[in-house]
Amino acid sequence: MRGVNRFVWIRLAVWLACLAPLLWLAWGLARDRLGANPIEVFTRSTGEWALRLLLVTLAVTPLRRLTGWRWPQRLRRLLGLYAFFYATVHLASYLWLDQFFAWAEIGRDILKRPFITAGMSAWLLLLPLALTSTRGMMRRLGGRWKRLHRLVHVAAALAVLHFFWLVKLDVRPPLVYALLLGLLLLARVRWRPVAVGRQHDS
Numbered sequence: 205m206r207g208v209n210r211f212v213w214i215r216l217a218v219w220l221a222c223l224a225p226l227l228w229l230a231w232g233l234a235r236d237r238l239g240a241n242p243i244e245v246f247t248r249s250t251g252e253w254a255l256r257l258l259l260v261t262l263a264v265t266p267l268r269r270l271t272g273w274r275w276p277q278r279l280r281r282l283l284g285l286y287a288f289f290y291a292t293v294h295l296a297s298y299l300w301l302d303q304f305f306a307w308a309e310i311g312r313d314i315l316k317r318p319f320i321t322a323g324m325s326a327w328l329l330l331l332p333l334a335l336t337s338t339r340g341m342m343r344r345l346g347g348r349w350k351r352l353h354r355l356v357h358v359a360a361a362l363a364v365l366h367f368f369w370l371v372k373l374d375v376r377p378p379l380v381y382a383l384l385l386g387l388l389l390l391a392r393v394r395w396r397p398v399a400v401g402r403q404h405d406s
Contacts, residue, residue, distance in 0.1 A: 259381065261284045
């Protein structure tokens with residue numbers, strides 16, 4: 205019982221920690237505390253938080269395999285949904301605050317600007333993952349659920365590419381994210397033969 209109560213507090217702390225950056229950005233936007241170009245800061249920051257949370261979500265399984273801890277696995281869905289939430293806020297801020305829902309201009313952006321194309325593609329890949337994240341959808345889809353949710357790796361790669369193409373001068377931040385994503389993908393490949401071997405042994 206004590207372990208259950210402890211996990212409830214951990215989950216609440218993670219929930220609040222994930223929400224805190226958006227509250228800070230919203231407060232800064234409302235109070236004009238985000239610098240000379242607050243809309244750009246808000247849009248870019250929400251996108252970067254989406255990428256951070258997406259990488260944290262991908263790190264849950266390698267962390268469990270390295271440490272043997274099982275409780276982080278129970279937070280993966282929460283982290284993944286928050287990543288999608290920040291990606292949606294990022295997209296909404298572009299559509300609303302930057303483009304004022306000028307759909308013709310947005311359409312031209314998607315077709316002509318590669319970083320917009322990559323970002324939109326990443327969000328479209330995350331959408332079905334968020335919609336099928338419930339236990340009911342896991343049972344309904346069966347083995348197809350895992351195959352569908354492997355698209356998260358493609359979405360993460362597109363998000364990194366989106367960020368890399370977006371920046372013009374300092375490419376160090378997207379390169380750091382690319383390195384982290386590469387390490388997470390290598391960790392997945394590293395453990396796959398072990399998993400296959402265990403299946404054959406069983």
